[in-house]
Amino acid sequence: MDEALLRSLTPSVLAVLVRRGADFAAAEDAVQEALVEAVRHWPDDPPRDAKGWLVTVAWRKFIDTTRADAARRRREDRVEEEPPPGPASSVDDTLQLYFLCAHPSLTPSSAVALTLRAVGGLTTRQIAEAYLVPEATMAQRISRAKRTVSGVRLDRPGDVATVLRVLYLVFNEGYSGDVDLAAEAIRLTRQLAAAIDHPEVAGLLALMLLHHARRAARTAPDGSLVPLAEQDRSRWDTKAIAEGIGILQKALARDRLGEFQAQAAIAALHADAPTAGETDWAQIVEWYDELAGLVDSPVVLLNRAVAIGEAHGPRAGLAALAELDDSLPRHTAVAAYLHEREGDLTKAAALYAEAAHKATNLPERDHLTRQAARLNAKRRA
Known part of the structure; x- marks a missing residue:
């Protein structure tokens, strides 16, 4: 069973159901049921069109639930019947899901949990373990978030900045349980970058890659923190650094500077220095000046000092x-x-x-x- 494939398909399948008129909460439940069916059947009988199979099964689950629920019978009048078998639509509404899961009506913690569940395809148990809370607590948090956004109409563009802040929150949680949230945030940001051409999305992806490249050197064998100046730079991931700098350079060339691009530029200067003593601090100060002009953050001013x-x-x-x-x-x-x-x-x-x-x-x-x-x-x- 290719778990990575299932997780990558989850948001696009959910988006198809929502676009067809399904309530978000009910659609998300139906997709989760379809994923369970996939785990049960695919090892013995893998489908030719994985996304099409998931859409078909999830839509059936949604229709069955809608018809069985007396309180929702009125919805049947506006729900389409099951579409004929065939390849799933190539239309990708994943971007709408990002906006929905990062809706301003949600608290940051709820937005993060819903993003990991609906867009990331993680289970409630995995999310709970990553945040070190009981599964029942996380289930309640996700359920409340789903109810909050169920009535939201996506008839206007969402706020990219809010989506990026949610993804950055995920990244900063790092690692716990069996889910590496830093790596998950990078995966989701890559997916967002593929769906939307925006320099700040690229800036966030570059920032994540540049920070993540230093991960192996951040802690000593005994688990203690190793300051940046004392890190063994031979342990830094040079491939991730090169990719991050390349993405950043293309974003900066568009001359639409944002806070994540400025942060990534600072991270790139640290990553580009062969030794701590060769860090170009004068240029880093200039970038902090740029960043301070973009965001009203005392943390930025502290780092600038x-x-x-x-x-x-x-x-x-x-x-x-x-x-x-x-x-x-x-x-x-x-x-x-x-x-x-x-x-x-x-x-x-x-x-x-x-x-x-x-x-x-x-x-x-x-x-x-x-x-x-x-x-x-x-x-x-």
Whole structure:
């Protein structure tokens, strides 16, 4: 059984049912039932037209459910009868599903879950394991999301920016359970890039590839975090880096700069440096200036302060940092780093310890604690 094929076909099959007039929630249920039938029958009798087979079976399931539900009998008057056998339509409505699953009426967590289920073809169990929540909890979240969008009419263009934010949320979840969400986000973004010609879609895909290329070097064998400057660059995926830079260059050539293209440009400069010492920090600062003009994000300004500290010295970085709210996440950690660069080890050690106390996840807390201990040992030596 080719699970990858089933997952790749899921959104287009669902889109066919929705286009024919099926309610989204009922259509999604019917597609899931068709996938179960595929798992049961395909190993012994694989179809010539996989998509056509799934559309036919899913439509039958939908019709059967509609006819059996007395509360939905009125829908029968406007539901088409089963189409004659034959190849499935080549029309791809997958893009509409992206817009529907990232509808503004949904919370970010619900939009992510619905995207993974309806567009990604993942099971509720897989999504629950990836987000480390009980399956019943995730099932309720998905059911509520499906009910929310069931009455939404796709009679106007969707918001690409919202779709991209949802996909970026998926990517940043990384890996847990038996589903690699970073790889899944890249797959879905590739699919979106094939459906829509948009420079920001390309920019997000490039950004994901460039970040994902460093994955193997981000953690030590004991699971501890390895900062970018200390990573073994021979472990970076050069093929993914080359692909990401190529996609980015084509997007930038269209002269329609967006936030994901700017972020990808920064990631490309890091990826292009043979060593940490050869990083073009001056150009990275320029890209952060561009990014700050595109988005109102204190996180961008925080990262810009780090870049200024690298390009123009720690005092300049601390001056930029002083302009920001010190309650920002990672503000204290950045201050610790810049004070260490300036040579004030006592203050840097105290700030690393304070940042460790504020950290929201264990790997980051452990890393900052080790930094504080390292400086304290250095001071005593």
